[in-house]
Amino acid sequence: MITLNNLSKIFRTELIETHALRDVNLQINEGEFAALTGPSGSGKSTLLNILGTLESFDGGDYLLDGQSVTGLSDAALSKLRNEKIGFIFQSFNLIKDFSIYDNIELPLRYRGLNADARKQRIEQALELVGLHARRDYLPGQLSGGQQQRVAIARAIAGQPRILLADEPTGNLDSLMARQVMELLEQINQQGCTILMVTHDPDQARRAGRNIQIIDGQLHDSTLYEPLAAHSA
Amino acid sequence: MEQFIYYLKVSLKGIKRAPLPYALTIFILSVGLGVFFANATFYYQLNSDPLPQKSDKLFFPMLNLVPYQCTTDCRTPRVLSYSNVQKLSQSGIPTQAAAMYSADGYLRINATQPPLPVSIRITQRDFFSLFDVPLLHGSVWPDNSARQEVILTKTSAENLFGRTDVVGEKLLLDDRHVTISAVLDSWQMLPRLYDANNHNHLSDADDIYLPLETGYDMNYLSNSQSSTFDDTDYRQLSTQGRTGALHQLQYWVQLDTAAQQQAYRQFMHNLVQDEKAAGRHPSEPNNQLIAMRDIVSYFGGESSDIKAFALVTLLFLLVCLFNASHLSLNRYLSNQYEFGLRRALGASRSQLQLQMLADVLLMALFTIGGALLTGYAGIKLMTELLPANRLFADWDLTLLIALLLLAVICSYLVTLYPSLRASFGTLNQQLKE
Numbered sequence: 001m002i003t004l005n006n007l008s009k010i011f012r013t014e015l016i017e018t019h020a021l022r023d024v025n026l027q028i029n030e031g032e033f034a035a036l037t038g039p040s041g042s043g044k045s046t047l048l049n050i051l052g053t054l055e056s057f058d059g060g061d062y063l064l065d066g067q068s069v070t071g072l073s074d075a076a077l078s079k080l081r082n083e084k085i086g087f088i089f090q091s092f093n094l095i096k097d098f099s100i101y102d103n104i105e106l107p108l109r110y111r112g113l114n115a116d117a118r119k120q121r122i123e124q125a126l127e128l129v130g131l132h133a134r135r136d137y138l139p140g141q142l143s144g145g146q147q148q149r150v151a152i153a154r155a156i157a158g159q160p161r162i163l164l165a166d167e168p169t170g171n172l173d174s175l176m177a178r179q180v181m182e183l184l185e186q187i188n189q190q191g192c193t194i195l196m197v198t199h200d201p202d203q204a205r206r207a208g209r210n211i212q213i214i215d216g217q218l219h220d221s222t223l224y225e226p227l228a229a230h231s232a
Numbered sequence: 233m234e235q236f237i238y239y240l241k242v243s244l245k246g247i248k249r250a251p252l253p254y255a256l257t258i259f260i261l262s263v264g265l266g267v268f269f270a271n272a273t274f275y276y277q278l279n280s281d282p283l284p285q286k287s288d289k290l291f292f293p294m295l296n297l298v299p300y301q302c303t304t305d306c307r308t309p310r311v312l313s314y315s316n317v318q319k320l321s322q323s324g325i326p327t328q329a330a331a332m333y334s335a336d337g338y339l340r341i342n343a344t345q346p347p348l349p350v351s352i353r354i355t356q357r358d359f360f361s362l363f364d365v366p367l368l369h370g371s372v373w374p375d376n377s378a379r380q381e382v383i384l385t386k387t388s389a390e391n392l393f394g395r396t397d398v399v400g401e402k403l404l405l406d407d408r409h410v411t412i413s414a415v416l417d418s419w420q421m422l423p424r425l426y427d428a429n430n431h432n433h434l435s436d437a438d439d440i441y442l443p444l445e446t447g448y449d450m451n452y453l454s455n456s457q458s459s460t461f462d463d464t465d466y467r468q469l470s471t472q473g474r475t476g477a478l479h480q481l482q483y484w485v486q487l488d489t490a491a492q493q494q495a496y497r498q499f500m501h502n503l504v505q506d507e508k509a510a511g512r513h514p515s516e517p518n519n520q521l522i523a524m525r526d527i528v529s530y531f532g533g534e535s536s537d538i539k540a541f542a543l544v545t546l547l548f549l550l551v552c553l554f555n556a557s558h559l560s561l562n563r564y565l566s567n568q569y570e571f572g573l574r575r576a577l578g579a580s581r582s583q584l585q586l587q588m589l590a591d592v593l594l595m596a597l598f599t600i601g602g603a604l605l606t607g608y609a610g611i612k613l614m615t616e617l618l619p620a621n622r623l624f625a626d627w628d629l630t631l632l633i634a635l636l637l638l639a640v641i642c643s644y645l646v647t648l649y650p651s652l653r654a655s656f657g658t659l660n661q662q663l664k665e
Binding site for chain 2: 106
């Protein structure tokens with residue numbers, strides 16, 4: 001699904017070069033739920049942004065679904081993001097004066113789906129996150145956990161192959177964080193690959209695979225048994 | 233289409249987020265464009281070609297044919313004497329030709345009525361075909377001979393009789409009987425270039441038309457330029473005006489081809505040489521044949537006020553554009569996060585540019601409304617300040633379309649750079665802002 005070969009990323013200023021990622025090699029298979037952990041500034045978010053094609057890289061190669069993203073045009077990258085990748089941001093990134101329905105509709109608008117197809121997908125996504133009754137609310141009228149569920153609905157409405165979640169529970173209390181994690185697990189069980197940045201070891205454990213980054217290098221790639229199976 | 237309506241809705245939401253900066257942007261653009269519109273209206277109308285189909289064929293000949301030795305101001309006289317016109321008329325080269333001058337008079341239907349002051353164009357029959365003057369009733373004089381006949385404008389006929397079909401009716405022109413031979417249809421040649429010599433090209437057309445020979449016979453003195461180069465008494469027009477060196481006639485000829493124009497220049501040259509040989513022309517020859525479209529600049533009749541205003545308003549528009557762009561940039565940069573989010577969710581730059589087009593469309597609509605209002609107010613103000621230009625304050629379709637296009641282009645320019653800045657930033661960075 002995702003293959004990184006010797007991927008590197010350097011941030012340059014006039015005075016210094018910072019190697020954010022060094023020779024990262026990674027393989028994530030379809031249907032995996034992987035957590036990306038590491039200390040602050042280790043390169044987790046940079047790696048996630050590169051995987052989401054929100055950021056470019058300086059060396060190596062990135063293959064998504066067997067296709068190299070190197071050299072793709074802006075239009076091709078946009079299409080790739082729109083059709084294959086769903087984003088969940090730590091701070092939800094909802095448009096405040098758009099209704100929940102309109103926020104979820106956003107990526108579908110750029111895919112050229114007709115109104116009926118968009119409506120069907122939005123309602124499915126709302127059903128999944130349990131917010132169907134609040135489709136006309138504004139984000140400000142929802143709790144943090146509900147807003148993150150809206151963001152998840154937006155991410156999955158386009159039926160992406162992979163979900164990239166950047167600390168999706170970072171701004172939530174433990175109860176809401178648990179609900180969001182359950183939702184992500186549910187989505188994963190439906191076949192969607194998930195890569196999630198997190199600081200929380202419990203969440204990393206629930207993910208099934210923990211990919212650690214320290215100083216821009218992958219140090220360990222731990223596989224856990226699924227939490228449900230483990231506790232059983 | 234549905235998608236574009238969506239873009240428009242998004243634009244409207246963007247306006248609602250920060251209505252004051254948006255209103256200020258529209259206000260600045262409207263004022264800049266409105267002031268420019270007002271001036272452009274006058275500039276366009278004053279410099280428009282009133283006879284585009286034939287203006288390149290109409291010429292104003294001038295001869296330095298005066299019976300005295302020029303020593304100081306040796307410019308060719310702008311007006312011709314009656315005898316000069318007669319000599320030029322003998323060439324047979326022009327397709328049409330007409331001499332003219334203007335005078336003032338009083339008109340009434342009978343002696344019991346109060347007299348109506350009128351301006352009289354005293355001219356020859358070809359005047360009407362030279363300048364494509366439309367007739368409503370009757371016909372133009374059959375030749376250039378003297379006749380007690382006048383041609384009225386439609387307005388004059390309505391003012392005097394309350395109707396236009398008055399051909400054959402009698403009138404008192406300065407208490408002398410004349411018959412109406414024709415009534416003109418609505419006609420306003422703007423600018424009235426056939427009278428540019430007297431800088432009258434910005435004023436209304438005359439009220440009535442009288443044959444040239446009759447004007448001389450009735451001793452109608454010119455109310456514009458008139459120069460005597462011998463002992464002719466200009467007040468004795470009927471007895472001395474045709475023979476002496478009294479220069480007061482403007483003369484227009486129609487020369488359809490380059491060959492005609494060349495032949496006419498040669499004719500003028502030969503005429504002056506013959507006169508010189510006969511001892512009637514001591515000065516150096518300096519003939520001029522000015523094309524109608526060059527006549528205003530030749531006579532220095534261009535409005536320097538309007539030109540200066542044009543420059544000032546153009547600069548003002550540029551300043552307004554700069555300021556509106558700056559405001560727009562701030563607005564877009566404050567929305568940069570949303571641009572980034574849309575791109576992250578799959579919008580391509582071209583789709584964002586379509587969003588920008590929707591922004592442009594809305595801005596253009598508001599700006600056009602504001603600019604037209606400001607422009608209209610500006611025109612009203614300028615006609616108060618420069619009443620001579622009041623005839624040139626109308627918007628025709630071509631001008632209106634050009635002004636509307638300008639408003640759209642300005643809206644585009646104001647939106648272009650900010651939206652490009654916003655859509656070409658680093659995605660990751662934009663999402664953090």
